[in-house]
Amino acid sequence: MRAGPGPGVHPGDIAFKYEPMHTLSIKALGEGLKTKKFSSRELTQHYLSRIERHDPALNSYITVTAEQALAQADAADARLAAGEAGPLTGIPLAQKDIFCTAGVRTSCASKMLDNFVAPYNATIVDKLHGADGAGMVMLGKCNMDEFAMGSSNETSWYGPVKNPWDTGRVPGGSSGGSVAAVAAGLAPAATATDTGGSIRQPAALTNLTGIKPTYGRVSRYGMIAFASSLDQAGVVARTAEDAAYVLQAMSGFDPRDSTSVERPVDDLVGGLERPIKGLRIGLPKEYFAEGLADGARERVMAAVEQLRSMGAEIVEISLPNSPLSVPTYYVVAPAEASSNLSRYDGVRYGHRAEGIKTLEELYKRSRGEGFGAEVQRRIMVGTYVLSHGYYDAYYLQAQKVRKLIYDDFRRAFESVDLVLGPTATDVAFELGSKTDDPVAMYLNDIYTIAANLAGIPAMSLSCGFVDGLPVGLQLMGNYFDEARLLNVAHQYQLATDWHQQHPRGFE
Numbered sequence: 001m002r003a004g005p006g007p008g009v010h011p012g013d014i015a016f017k018y019e020p021m022h023t024l025s026i027k028a029l030g031e032g033l034k035t036k037k038f039s040s041r042e043l044t045q046h047y048l049s050r051i052e053r054h055d056p057a058l059n060s061y062i063t064v065t066a067e068q069a070l071a072q073a074d075a076a077d078a079r080l081a082a083g084e085a086g087p088l089t090g091i092p093l094a095q096k097d098i099f100c101t102a103g104v105r106t107s108c109a110s111k112m113l114d115n116f117v118a119p120y121n122a123t124i125v126d127k128l129h130g131a132d133g134a135g136m137v138m139l140g141k142c143n144m145d146e147f148a149m150g151s152s153n154e155t156s157w158y159g160p161v162k163n164p165w166d167t168g169r170v171p172g173g174s175s176g177g178s179v180a181a182v183a184a185g186l187a188p189a190a191t192a193t194d195t196g197g198s199i200r201q202p203a204a205l206t207n208l209t210g211i212k213p214t215y216g217r218v219s220r221y222g223m224i225a226f227a228s229s230l231d232q233a234g235v236v237a238r239t240a241e242d243a244a245y246v247l248q249a250m251s252g253f254d255p256r257d258s259t260s261v262e263r264p265v266d267d268l269v270g271g272l273e274r275p276i277k278g279l280r281i282g283l284p285k286e287y288f289a290e291g292l293a294d295g296a297r298e299r300v301m302a303a304v305e306q307l308r309s310m311g312a313e314i315v316e317i318s319l320p321n322s323p324l325s326v327p328t329y330y331v332v333a334p335a336e337a338s339s340n341l342s343r344y345d346g347v348r349y350g351h352r353a354e355g356i357k358t359l360e361e362l363y364k365r366s367r368g369e370g371f372g373a374e375v376q377r378r379i380m381v382g383t384y385v386l387s388h389g390y391y392d393a394y395y396l397q398a399q400k401v402r403k404l405i406y407d408d409f410r411r412a413f414e415s416v417d418l419v420l421g422p423t424a425t426d427v428a429f430e431l432g433s434k435t436d437d438p439v440a441m442y443l444n445d446i447y448t449i450a451a452n453l454a455g456i457p458a459m460s461l462s463c464g465f466v467d468g469l470p471v472g473l474q475l476m477g478n479y480f481d482e483a484r485l486l487n488v489a490h491q492y493q494l495a496t497d498w499h500q501q502h503p504r505g506f507e
């Protein structure tokens, strides 16, 4: 099932010599490559050897593309030697296994797509790794919740991912493989997707920085659809600066995605150094109400004080409809999912049941065997809320509430520059502790879902630890204000060192 590093990689020989490379920032890696401290091949081999050594304890990769990675590294080294390199040329990156990669399996962590090899690349894969792209090296495809449905990375057909901070706990989901790989130093950064929190919540649970940009900022072409009006690609990295470099390269208009927005991309890296003095930050009282664990609240409030001491003005605000975001999402997202997933019918591509006699049996058995329990639950809920007689009562009603949630933010951004709150209600929970209770699992995303329903950019960054486990701070911005979010996060990270902590056992 899993493809290990390929021939030509001798981890034992190189691990010691290049040990510190995985602690370097993306900027430092770029400088190291340009000044020939190390080559892209050496850097890539270093990461492949770390994956071989550490990933059995984490299960963060579904596929490791060692041979292709080394070939891409050699091409990057040639570009570097020719003086044609950009800031990311030759730097490794992991891809969430939801993005189509030509010639390399794209499974979406589902048995349904275990045999699926896309004939084309997602736009972001071309932008990051293609011949005319940024020149990054793809290390492999990361584990995730099946079809990105989940908050703990326990619904993957390839088995759960473990949190490097405590391997008895979940890394969050659905981008659990992406965050576990980056947190453990098995990739400098990784792509991820966020439909209801799947970039921010796992980033929070693993001490990383993760950003979900404005809906439409990054192309969805070639990204396997879950809920199309909510899905947005982004990045997880150790710092806001690292995230800015990668997001810069991913963003931009794509004529192949009709919801992609034709608008120039801001200078995300260039915007990091601005002072934050005078910035107005809103704290929604609903995000600090009952349900937030005491330890997490203390860490978030300490970060608020830090930002205040740096000159930010803190104001209490209200987003009155935010308690409705979870029920609204669990109507809208399953409705769209039930439609998107109807294409997996055993006929065109994906899993096909054997020994079939009738067409109906083909549909039933292929879908019954190919989809896991959570995906089937969402398809049934989605089909129900869209069916005649229930459409008005559920789906239409949810769309109306979605508008109210959007209006809350629009009003808030008339008086504040950004909104701050916790990312998750608590630190990472134990593996298996919520798998039998879907509603408890759904409530994990209470603070993240509203940003998807409104389409605004939002990010998470680490603001400390409770009993050795990371706590995430969430920043939400107005439309296309990614540069401001990253700027505030970067300034906070210049003043604190939470983001520099590395999990024990993965040195």
Ligand code: GLN
Pocket (backbone or CB within 6 Å): 148, 149, 150, 151, 173, 174, 193, 194, 195, 196, 197, 198, 199, 226, 333, 445
């Ligand atoms: N946890 C949420 C869900 O299960 C969000 C997932 C996501 O953002 N992809 O749907």
